[in-house]
Amino acid sequence: MRSLRITGAIAAVGLLSLAACSSSGGGSTDTAAPGGGLKPPAMEALKTLGAGEGQVNVVAWAGYAEDGSNDKTVDWVHPFEKETGCKVNVKVAGTSDEMVSLMKTGEYDTVSASGDASLRLIYGGDVAPVNLSLIPNDKDVFDGLKNKPWNSVDGVPYGVPHGRGANLLMYRTDVVKPAPTSWGAVFDANSPYKGKVTAYDSPIYIADAAVYLMASQPDLGIKNPYALDDKQFQAAVDLLKKQNTIIGEYWSDYTKELQSFKSGNSVLGTTWQVIKNLATADKAPVEAFLPTEGATGWSDTWMIAAKAPHPNCAYKWMNYIISPKVNAQVAEWFGEAPANKLSCEQTTDKQHCTTFHAADEPYWSKVFYWTTPLAQCLDGRTDAKCKDYAAWTQAWTEIKG
Amino acid sequence: MTARLSAWLYRHSRAGLAVLLSAPLAWLLLAYLGSLAVLFLSAFWTVNGFTGDVVRVPTLDNFITIVQSAVYRTVAVRSVGVAAAVTVVTLIFALPMAFFMAKVAAPRWRHWLVIAILTPLWASYLVKAYAWRVMLANGGLIDSILGGPGHGPGYGLPATVIVLSYLWLPYMILPIYAGLDRLPNSLLEASADLGGRGWRTFRSVVLPMLVPSIFAGSIFTFSLSLGDYITVQIVGGKTQLIGNLVYANVGAADNLPFAAALATIPAVIMVIYLYAVSRSGALEEL
Numbered sequence: 032m033r034s035l036r037i038t039g040a041i042a043a044v045g046l047l048s049l050a051a052c053s054s055s056g057g058g059s060t061d062t063a064a065p066g067g068g069l070k071p072p073a074m075e076a077l078k079t080l081g082a083g084e085g086q087v088n089v090v091a092w093a094g095y096a097e098d099g100s101n102d103k104t105v106d107w108v109h110p111f112e113k114e115t116g117c118k119v120n121v122k123v124a125g126t127s128d129e130m131v132s133l134m135k136t137g138e139y140d141t142v143s144a145s146g147d148a149s150l151r152l153i154y155g156g157d158v159a160p161v162n163l164s165l166i167p168n169d170k171d172v173f174d175g176l177k178n179k180p181w182n183s184v185d186g187v188p189y190g191v192p193h194g195r196g197a198n199l200l201m202y203r204t205d206v207v208k209p210a211p212t213s214w215g216a217v218f219d220a221n222s223p224y225k226g227k228v229t230a231y232d233s234p235i236y237i238a239d240a241a242v243y244l245m246a247s248q249p250d251l252g253i254k255n256p257y258a259l260d261d262k263q264f265q266a267a268v269d270l271l272k273k274q275n276t277i278i279g280e281y282w283s284d285y286t287k288e289l290q291s292f293k294s295g296n297s298v299l300g301t302t303w304q305v306i307k308n309l310a311t312a313d314k315a316p317v318e319a320f321l322p323t324e325g326a327t328g329w330s331d332t333w334m335i336a337a338k339a340p341h342p343n344c345a346y347k348w349m350n351y352i353i354s355p356k357v358n359a360q361v362a363e364w365f366g367e368a369p370a371n372k373l374s375c376e377q378t379t380d381k382q383h384c385t386t387f388h389a390a391d392e393p394y395w396s397k398v399f400y401w402t403t404p405l406a407q408c409l410d411g412r413t414d415a416k417c418k419d420y421a422a423w424t425q426a427w428t429e430i431k432g
Numbered sequence: 433m434t435a436r437l438s439a440w441l442y443r444h445s446r447a448g449l450a451v452l453l454s455a456p457l458a459w460l461l462l463a464y465l466g467s468l469a470v471l472f473l474s475a476f477w478t479v480n481g482f483t484g485d486v487v488r489v490p491t492l493d494n495f496i497t498i499v500q501s502a503v504y505r506t507v508a509v510r511s512v513g514v515a516a517a518v519t520v521v522t523l524i525f526a527l528p529m530a531f532f533m534a535k536v537a538a539p540r541w542r543h544w545l546v547i548a549i550l551t552p553l554w555a556s557y558l559v560k561a562y563a564w565r566v567m568l569a570n571g572g573l574i575d576s577i578l579g580g581p582g583h584g585p586g587y588g589l590p591a592t593v594i595v596l597s598y599l600w601l602p603y604m605i606l607p608i609y610a611g612l613d614r615l616p617n618s619l620l621e622a623s624a625d626l627g628g629r630g631w632r633t634f635r636s637v638v639l640p641m642l643v644p645s646i647f648a649g650s651i652f653t654f655s656l657s658l659g660d661y662i663t664v665q666i667v668g669g670k671t672q673l674i675g676n677l678v679y680a681n682v683g684a685a686d687n688l689p690f691a692a693a694l695a696t697i698p699a700v701i702m703v704i705y706l707y708a709v710s711r712s713g714a715l716e717e718l
Contacts, residue, residue, distance in 0.1 A: 280669040294569035
């Protein structure tokens with residue numbers, strides 16, 4: 032249990048950083064070019080793999096490149112160094128924005144980018160396409176993660192998928208009766224659980240309201256919860272302002288939510304799988320599920336810098352980090368679904384892939400991966416102007432009041 | 433060479449002073465005032481929505497947004513209210529404690545009491561804030577004392593004021609203790625000789641002489657509360673203060689110019705407060 036706790040703690044750090052910057056990928060169903068007609072700079076992928084350069088500079092989320100300094104047993108950096116002779120220099124980034132600015136320095140070789148960062152990096156010419164034939168482990172990656180709008184452009188892959196997770200609805204089984212099935216439970220202004228409802232403290236949570244509106248108010252015509260025009264955006268903001276009256280607290284720190292659910296200060300609200308697992312392990316009577324409307328989520332990609340100083344070592348790293356054993360280690364440490372199919376046999380907890388729905392494609396088809404809203408609508412509409420992330424941030428301030 | 437230099441510096445004592453002070457002065461000007469100036473300057477810039485680059489063209493947009501949106505006014509007023517409430521609460525607790533330390537306790541116990549007051553400052557801020565979170569939770573210590581699950585204050589503005597008051601109490605006690613320590617006992621005796629009882633002596637003798645000390649302490653509690661954003665995140669429920677808005681714009685939105693514009697609000701409030709306080713002579717008590 033102890034190691035799981037630490038895992039959770041580190042996962043939280045990583046997830047927090049993910050959260051802070053609103054990570055990951057376009058909606059799972061939309062295929063429109065997110066750049067809205069923009070083309071990424073023309074670039075060639077590496078043709079052949081040469082000898083390692085002796086080191087590789089990695090930009091990663093906390094928990095993605097562990098060298099045993101957080102937990103002696105959690106170390107996949109040293110085995111990589113021994114195997115390839117590439118010394119790994121890890122730079123942990125706290126936000127997607129930080130990742131983008133670090134990659135712009137040209138000093139780093141590879142990055143574990145989330146959806147919003149990945150697109151900015153691709154269109155900014157900071158990352159190069161990848162030659163997947165040089166990454167043998169890519170063949171074992173779940174098809175549901177390959178060739179997606181946040182890791183490829185026009186069929187050209189810009190990285191290898193790392194892992195994914197969904198934002199779920201959690202409730203206390205001893206208090207919330209009958210069991211909810213829909214996000215409507217957290218948006219009901221007359222909720223009997225007033226003052227005990229919790230929500231995720233980030234502008235990106237507006238997308239959660241949009242996901243609910245997609246189902247509850249189809250006439251708004253929301254196709255992608257990250258592409259909201261004035262009217263749709265206003266509807267989501269109004270819904271959240273109404274929700275504010277029943278909110279007990281907003282959480283961004285996972286330990287905060289865990290403790291609230293254990294003590295019963297919160298009984299209903301959005302969560303991550305890893306938090307539910309920790310709460311259950313602490314004997315809190317909680318259940319978490321994917322509501323009928325679907326949900327928001329995240330998906331990360333390892334990408335290579337356009338001017339990588341150590342491209343060979345970077346390719347070796349990308350192949351290594353998604354290898355079955357290592358991908359399983361990262362997924363368990365971080366608390367997410369691995370990208371590699373074979374990882375599921377390698378996890379310490381044999382139930383890990385089932386718990387995190389790694390192979391459950393119908394489950395993921397209802398997950399809208401986090402992505403940064405742009406003024407140019409991500410759902411491909413050209414006759415409407417969407418709200419960008421700056422507007423989302425200001426609206427979030429107003430929602431909280 | 434060294435001897436000649438020192439002889440020269442001895443004869444030109446002002447030059448020697450200048451050499452001695454140049455390093456700390458440069459530090460003060462560059463690191464402290466310089467960064468404040470940069471902060472204020474960048475508040476007039478904006479951010480390009482697509483690329484996230486800072487646009488270095490002076491504009492009043494950020495300030496117009498702040499003035500026009502009701503939410504920023506509400507949050508600013510709420511923050512000042514919390515800071516004022518924390519100052520009052522700490523004062524109520526600090527006055528009797530400091531009086532006991534300075535005038536009642538045996539002299540040999542005094543420095544032990546000062547150490548006891550300072551000890552909580554050795555523990556991490558986060559540890560203390562999270563400990564309060566647990567105590568305020570349903571079924572936590574305070575909740576149980578007040579009658580079981582849900583009867584405590586829970587998380588929100590009152591919890592924020594309680595925890596901040598706890599955190600900043602030593603900063604209020606120490607200046608008041610120092611002020612009382614300097615207050616000659618003979619004044620208290622003189623007051624008693626003239627027929628002044630406890631309350632009268634406190635109101636007419638002790639309090640007027642303590643005003644600068646109280647203001648000195650309030651500078652700490654007020655400014656520390658005004659800038660705080662962590663405690664309110666931990667026990668504040670859904671409350672947000674100015675610090676949270678700055679943090680959100682630095683982190684989530686990556687809009688540093690707007691964060692800088694927001695950060696000028698507490699800076700301006702503190703300048704006004706310090707100006708008011710300096711007129712009372714409290715700055716000499718720091």
